[in-house]
Structures are given as C-alpha cells and as structure tokens.
Amino acid sequence: GWWLRGWSGGVGGGGAAFVADAVAAHRVFAVEVHHPVEVGADQETHLVGWLSKRLGKPLRAPRLAGKGYDLVGGRLLSDAQGPAAQLMYQDAAGRRITLYIRPASGAPDTSFRFAQDGNVQAFYWRDNGLAWAVTGDLDRVTLSAIAEEVYGALNS
Template sequence: GRGWVAPQPPAMVAALPQEAARAHLVYSREVLHPVEVTAKEEAHLVAWLSKRLGRPLTVPVLTAQGYALVGGRLLPAAADNAAAAQFMYENRGGQRLTLYVRSGEPAQDTAFRFAGEGAAAAFYWVDGGFGYALAGETGREALLPLARAVYEQLGR
C-alpha cells in the first residue's frame, strides 16, 4: 500500500487550513473594512507584512482568473505568538478569496492538500518555510485552479 496514502501533515500544518478558513469567514464578509491596507498601497502592504513575518512575501496576481487584490491584513497565528498575513481578492461578482500566509513552518515541504471548515474550503501547502492556504466559499472544483495559479506563482 506504499504510496497509496499520503502521510499526515504535522499537527501545526494540519491547523493551517482551519486558521485560514476561520479568518476568511470573518473578514471576507466585511463590507466597509475587509482589509487593513488596500491594494492601492500594495508596496506598503507587502513591505509591512514581510517585516512582521520576518521574510519577504510575494503577492500572487489573479487577474487572469478574474480576481483583483482588495488588500491585506496582519493576523495572529496559533503557534508561538506568531503572525500571519492575509491577502484578499475579489471577482466582479463580489466573491472573495483569501490567501493566508504563515512563516516559521517546518523545513519539510508538504503535499498540496484540501480541507473544509464550515462554509469555507481551503487548499494548503508548506513550501520554503511558509505555510499557505487559499480559502474561499466555493466548491473544491472552482477553488482548485485558483489554488494551482497561486501555488505556481509562489513556487518561482
């Protein structure tokens, strides 16, 4: 049966999609204050969040997939008083996606995984010391190509 079942991720990594989905559900529904810093100040946003997470961040571009960056915010992460970044995207129909980024992940990269948390679903992975989770209130099939686009851009 070797190779049939992927090994389970460490507990800290397994909590990643839950953190991302909860944050998505709270902030994606905000009308007036969905983000702390808007996309108009993208350079400032990226510099600020990079500094707080202790490593340079990249913000994926999803315009080809129909989503524009709304902005982002700083969030607490569950592990060791760590910080996380959340980038929010929105399509013309008002549907929102969020990319949750946490630094200080285990050195071992993980497989691309899917998890659901209430009304939200997330694809998540660990790569290069960052934990990433793309969350949305869409089905798995609609979220998968978006998550692949993010994964490919961040893997450069």
C-alpha cells in the same frame, strides 16, 4: 476539528490548527463591507513590505486576474504560532477568496492538501519557509485551479 481528523501532518507544526485559523480568518473578514482589509491594494508595495517584515520572509501578492480575481488588500493577523498575514481577492461578482500565510518550520511540503468546513474550502501547503492556505466559498475544482495559480506565481 472533526473535518480534519486523521491529519496531523505539519504545516508549521500543526496542519489542522493552521487551516482552521485560515478558515476562521476567511469567515470573519471576507464578509466585511467597510473594513475587509487594513491596507488596500492601492498601497500594495507598502502592504507586502510590511507583512514580509512581520513574518520574517519575503512575500508577494500573486496576480490572479487570469482567474478573475483582483487584490483587495491585506492585513496582519495573529495565531498561536505568532504573526500571520491575510491577502484578500475579489472577483467581479463580489466573491472573495483569501490567502492565509504564516512562517512554517520544518522541511517543505509542497503537496496540496484539502479541507472543507461547511461551505468554506481550503487548499494548503508549505513552501520556502511559509505555510499558505487559499480559502473560499467556491467549488473544489475552481479553488484548486486558483491554488495552483497562486503556487505557480509564487514559484516563478
């Protein structure tokens, strides 16, 4: 929590808790070899429909091939606010990034915020009734470009 001191702004009512959950989920699942996701990218239509239904908002799995990342799949998670979703992407070198998504209350806050915990960094924002976090063990500039790509894909 110390790395987010001073920010109590609200991605879904608690920005610090939200990004901490996103980072924790990334750390748990990004290293998995055999079971990194519940539903693979080969079932993307089912995955997106299922997660959309559980979160109560329409989702899309952004295309990140332009940044070198392909969808691995995703999973349903839970946090203190209720259901959450995680989409995982991987590049040719095996590096993984995750998108952590949960319903967000309140007015949109489309400005990106940044957090870092050790080697894991996250850019996060709230838009269209959802809170989003792009998380990975990447440098800040690279992760920022990916977050901008995600935001653009979701709002095109």
